[in-house]
Amino acid sequence: MTRWQISGGRVIDPAQGIDSVTDLFVAEGRIIALGTAPDGFAPDRVLDVPGQVVCPGLIDLSASLREPGQEHKASIASEAAAAAASGITTLCCPPDTDPVIDTPAVVDLVSHRASAVGLTRVHPLGALTQGLGGERLTEMAALKAAGCAGVTNLLHPIRDTQLLRHAMAYAATFDLTVFLHPDEPWLRATGCIHEGEVSARLGLTGIPEVAETIAVARDLALIEHTRVRAHFCRLSTAAAVRLVAAAQAAGLPVTADTCAHQLHLTELDASDFDSLCHVLPPLRTQRDRDALRSAVADGVLGVICSDHQPHEAEAKLAPLPETEPGISALETLLPLTLRLVDDGVLDLPSALARLTAGPAAVLGSAAGTLAPGQLADICIFDPDRPWQVDTATLRSRGRNTPFAGWEFAQRVTHTLLGGQLVFALDGPG
Amino acid sequence: MSTGLQVDSAGRLRHFLDVAGLKRQQLVEIMDTAESFSEVADRSIKKVPLLRGKTVVNLFFEASTRTRTTFELAAKRLSADILNLDVSTSATTKGESLLDTLRNLEAMHADMFVVRHAESGAAHFVARHAAPHVGVINAGDGCHAHPTQAMLDMFTIRRVKGEFTPLTVAIVGDILHSRVARSQIHALNTLGVRAVRVIAPQTLLPPQIEQLGVEVHHDIHEGVRDADVIITLRLQRERMDGRLLPSKHEYFQLYGLTETNLATAKADAIVMHPGPINRGVELDSGTADGPRSVILQQVTHGIAIRMAVISMVMAAHTGETTE
Numbered sequence: 001m002t003r004w005q006i007s008g009g010r011v012i013d014p015a016q017g018i019d020s021v022t023d024l025f026v027a028e029g030r031i032i033a034l035g036t037a038p039d040g041f042a043p044d045r046v047l048d049v050p051g052q053v054v055c056p057g058l059i060d061l062s063a064s065l066r067e068p069g070q071e072h073k074a075s076i077a078s079e080a081a082a083a084a085a086s087g088i089t090t091l092c093c094p095p096d097t098d099p100v101i102d103t104p105a106v107v108d109l110v111s112h113r114a115s116a117v118g119l120t121r122v123h124p125l126g127a128l129t130q131g132l133g134g135e136r137l138t139e140m141a142a143l144k145a146a147g148c149a150g151v152t153n154l155l156h157p158i159r160d161t162q163l164l165r166h167a168m169a170y171a172a173t174f175d176l177t178v179f180l181h182p183d184e185p186w187l188r189a190t191g192c193i194h195e196g197e198v199s200a201r202l203g204l205t206g207i208p209e210v211a212e213t214i215a216v217a218r219d220l221a222l223i224e225h226t227r228v229r230a231h232f233c234r235l236s237t238a239a240a241v242r243l244v245a246a247a248q249a250a251g252l253p254v255t256a257d258t259c260a261h262q263l264h265l266t267e268l269d270a271s272d273f274d275s276l277c278h279v280l281p282p283l284r285t286q287r288d289r290d291a292l293r294s295a296v297a298d299g300v301l302g303v304i305c306s307d308h309q310p311h312e313a314e315a316k317l318a319p320l321p322e323t324e325p326g327i328s329a330l331e332t333l334l335p336l337t338l339r340l341v342d343d344g345v346l347d348l349p350s351a352l353a354r355l356t357a358g359p360a361a362v363l364g365s366a367a368g369t370l371a372p373g374q375l376a377d378i379c380i381f382d383p384d385r386p387w388q389v390d391t392a393t394l395r396s397r398g399r400n401t402p403f404a405g406w407e408f409a410q411r412v413t414h415t416l417l418g419g420q421l422v423f424a425l426d427g428p429g
Numbered sequence: 430m431s432t433g434l435q436v437d438s439a440g441r442l443r444h445f446l447d448v449a450g451l452k453r454q455q456l457v458e459i460m461d462t463a464e465s466f467s468e469v470a471d472r473s474i475k476k477v478p479l480l481r482g483k484t485v486v487n488l489f490f491e492a493s494t495r496t497r498t499t500f501e502l503a504a505k506r507l508s509a510d511i512l513n514l515d516v517s518t519s520a521t522t523k524g525e526s527l528l529d530t531l532r533n534l535e536a537m538h539a540d541m542f543v544v545r546h547a548e549s550g551a552a553h554f555v556a557r558h559a560a561p562h563v564g565v566i567n568a569g570d571g572c573h574a575h576p577t578q579a580m581l582d583m584f585t586i587r588r589v590k591g592e593f594t595p596l597t598v599a600i601v602g603d604i605l606h607s608r609v610a611r612s613q614i615h616a617l618n619t620l621g622v623r624a625v626r627v628i629a630p631q632t633l634l635p636p637q638i639e640q641l642g643v644e645v646h647h648d649i650h651e652g653v654r655d656a657d658v659i660i661t662l663r664l665q666r667e668r669m670d671g672r673l674l675p676s677k678h679e680y681f682q683l684y685g686l687t688e689t690n691l692a693t694a695k696a697d698a699i700v701m702h703p704g705p706i707n708r709g710v711e712l713d714s715g716t717a718d719g720p721r722s723v724i725l726q727q728v729t730h731g732i733a734i735r736m737a738v739i740s741m742v743m744a745a746h747t748g749e750t751t752e
Contacts, residue, residue: 196636206635272553317550319548
């Protein structure tokens with residue numbers, strides 16, 4: 001295996017509180033030292049990256065890979081390549097596959113396909129109920145043994161609160177983290193954008209804020225009751241963030257994330273019936289967006305994820321309510337997060353923590369740090385290498401992004417996965 | 430928002446999708462053009478040769494009788510060829526996408542689509558994806574907009590009342606699901622009426638409706654007080670199933686327009702309804718057929734307004750003037 005010396009970069013490792021210009025040494029796929037080379041170390045390759053930022057490979061808590069079952073949208077191979085080019089070395093794929101990831105066999109299928117591709121680490125999330133049907137528990141112990149990073153029912157409703165309680169209690173039995181998508185199905189109903197001024201004007205069915213807050217409040221009560229470790233996914237409202245912050249302050253074992261687009265877009269972006277802004281949960285108000293930004297800054301939201309949902313073009317070519325929700329988001333995860341630094345929301349190490357140490361903590365993973373001994377999953381980006389999002393050159397098979405035309409200053413130049421160079425912007429050199 | 434899509438750089442109407450985004454002068458132009466067409470109906474040969482050789486496609490993804498037939502008559506009086514497609518029972522039920530349906534019709538050299546669809550934003554979608562030579566008219570999209578209905582209502586109000594600025598207009602009923610109400614609110618505010626009021630129980634009002642520039646009333650007696658124009662909206666049968674309203678009976682008791690609760694309106698107030706009427710639900714027969722009712726005039730004016738809009742949109746595509 002290649003022995004690397006990554007030289008002259010600004011090394012930022014939020015987990016260790018490191019932010020300094022120094023060298024990083026890699027051997028046998030692991031980080032072996034920071035600063036000075038170990039005695040007798042002779043690198044096979046020196047990666048000279050002055051002026052660039054060297055940080056742990058990014059961890060994305062949610063990226064739909066569409067395989068198995070929806071290969072007309074994307075594949076593990078196509079999306080893993082997009083992840084590698086975006087500095088993402090670990091991602092969780094939700095069980096929204098066909099078949100659903102609700103048995104060890106499907107976990108194995110996804111894991112084997114992902115290792116064969118080898119461009120990023122893929123941690124499947126298992127379904128909380130069989131077929132995501134909300135009626136019968138999955139074999140969670142078996143899912144955990146097969147390698148599931150957690151269990152979730154996504155946005156598929158569990159209408160029976162007793163069953164939800166049992167699901168949490170059962171997951172707690174096996175020390176599995178439950179990933180909750182707070183959404184009250186009766187209140188969301190057929191809604192497709194935020195219920196507010198824009199939905200009133202456009203005559204679109206809105207999704208009220210209470211659809212999220214009622215679910216968060218109910219789930220928090222059940223978490224307190226079952227003492228399950230829970231992670232709230234994709235919070236979109238100021239009110240939900242307040243509830244989670246209060247629960248964290250009270251010592252409940254809860255973490256939470258939002259996705260990058262919620263930190264930049266609002267309901268107004270959908271006001272021209274732009275189906276590319278059709279997402280679930282919906283884009284909310286400016287006030288909500290600002291509250292999410294504050295919560296990212298103060299750590300109530302410890303994670304920013306992509307919520308990557310690649311679609312074929314036809315999925316977005318219909319009147320907005322008939323289109324499929326979601327954004328192809330892997331390639332904008334880092335730049336949108338770094339834009340928060342430009343906007344003065346938080347400093348660079350804190351921003352990177354939301355993409356590395358934060359999600360690693362949720363997964364209980366040793367990844368997300370550059371500490372010696374850890375796997376050499378490394379993201380290197382140039383903070384001054386402007387580029388423009390162009391749907392024609394996205395690596396993801398999904399071209400469905402509302403950020404086309406946006407200009408970003410920072411660009412990933414190299415990604416290492418376990419000491420292997422899996423992406424180099426200017427070629428392997 | 431839709432300005433760039435429906436109005437070209439010269440200010441001409443390339444598509445007619447929404448009243449929102451149009452200027453007062455553009456609404457007045459539509460009404461003036463309709464005025465010039467309204468005498469065609471009095472001729473022995475009710476036709477002008479303006480659109481000879483043009484093909485207008487009525488693309489109705491949702492059932493409609495009145496709107497479809499008035500568009501058909503309007504196109505025929507302009508001498509266009511008209512093709513009626515009831516798509517709700519054909520292509521899309523066979524799994525063909527809206528976009529494929531459009532491409533097929535374009536391949537038949539259609540010049541204009543008149544679109545009715547159950548989803549808000551459908552007409553915008555069609556306009557955005559139609560070939561550049563094709564004009565699109567929104568004949569009602571979901572709960573969003575029904576701009577020709579709103580303009581025929583404005584035309585009717587102007588014929589009876591003359592000026593808009595001194596008027597107080599009350600809209601009664603299911604605002605939440607009404608594309609007609611949304612377009613009327615935009616049109617009335619653009620034309621500068623003194624006040625637009627909406628009257629309904631909270632379950633039939635979208636949150637933040639005030640942002641559209643209306644006063645909200647829950648009491649019909651207060652809402653119609655001193656009003657010059659009272660517009661009642663159709664209450665769809667599926668709204669009466671007990672989820673939004675307890676019963677048809679209680680709705681009529683509280684929000685049905687009758688001679689009694691009209692007493693607080695101005696003496697010369699007019700009563701309007703976009704049709705079709707549920708007698709004994711939105712209003713009683715005495716009011717629907719009474720001297721204040723202009724409901725049948727609305728239907729007549731629908732043809733002139735649709736002739737105006739069809740000719741203006743077609744002119745924006747052929748570079749000719751409407752006159």
